Amino acid sequence: MKPFTRSIVLCSTLLALAACSSKQVDPSEYSGFLRDYSRLQPAQSSSGAPVMRWIDPDLKVANYSQVFIEPSQFYPKPQPTAVISAQTLQAITRYFNEALRRELGSVMTLAQGPGPQTIVVRPAITAVSTRTEGLKPYEVIPIALVAAAVNTAAGGRDQAVTVAVEAAFLDGVTxxxxxxxxxxxxGKELENDQQQLTLQDVKPVLDGWASDMRKSFVALKAKAR
Structure with missing residues (x-):
């Protein structure tokens, strides 16, 4: 291959991979879990990660002292695969529940159900679609976790794991x-398309999401003073 042609191919590949690595959720990837996506705007989480977010401008954080966290779920309902087992899927939602309770429970009283002065957190791990190497489609797994194949220089197949979440925060009465x-x-890259995904591969992502939710609440409360 001529140097000029090789450069064009290399640049095209790098640009394509850069686009794929974006953490911003495109509207085409919305799952339908939330009631209304029209008000979402690009923003940054407390840790600086790009998110799509909407907060009621009339929200009075001081009116809420408790939080009820609904059990996290996959939306749409996932089908286990050879790479992502039913046990792993269950472990992921179970751990996400624990992370949310740990983080939000450190700044608010954990309620047993919806009620007065209570924010209801309704979380779902949702589907993501993506592309590889600029032109070829990924092997899209029809569940909330997508293992994306990327050819390495050594000729192997690394598996880049992407996880997405959608969450709604509701008034516990109305x-x-x-x-x-x-x-x-x-999540953590898998070495090949045969390696099974485990909870450990996505734990840091789940921990980060839960931590950002806690920090966001603390920041809103401080701003309202």
Missing amino acids: QQVLAQVVRKGS
Whole structure:
């Protein structure tokens, strides 16, 4: 291959991979879990990650002292695969529940159910679609976790794991939507398309999401003083 042609191919590949690595959720990737996506705007999480978010401008954080966290779920309902087992899927939602309770429970009282002065957190790990090497489609797994094949220089197949979440925050009495967020993150790369995904591969992403939710609430509360 001529040097000029090789440069063009290399640049095209790098640009394509850069686009794929974006953590911003494109509207075409919305799952339908949230009631209304029209108000979402690009923003940054407390840790500086890009998100799509909406917060009710009339929200009075001081009116809420408790939080009820609904069990996290996959939306749409996933189908286990050879790479992502049913046990792993269950472990992911179970751990996300624990992370949310740990983080939000450190700054608010954990409620047993919706009620007065209570924010209801309704989270879902949602589907993501993506592309590889600029032109070829990924092997899209029809679940909330997408293992994306990328050819390495050595000829192997690394698996880049992407996880996305959508969450709604509701008033515990009226069920009015107080805020919404959509975001995604990258888990630990798998060495090949045969390696099974485990909870450990996505734990940092789940921990980061839960931590950002806590920091966002603290920041809103401080701003309202």
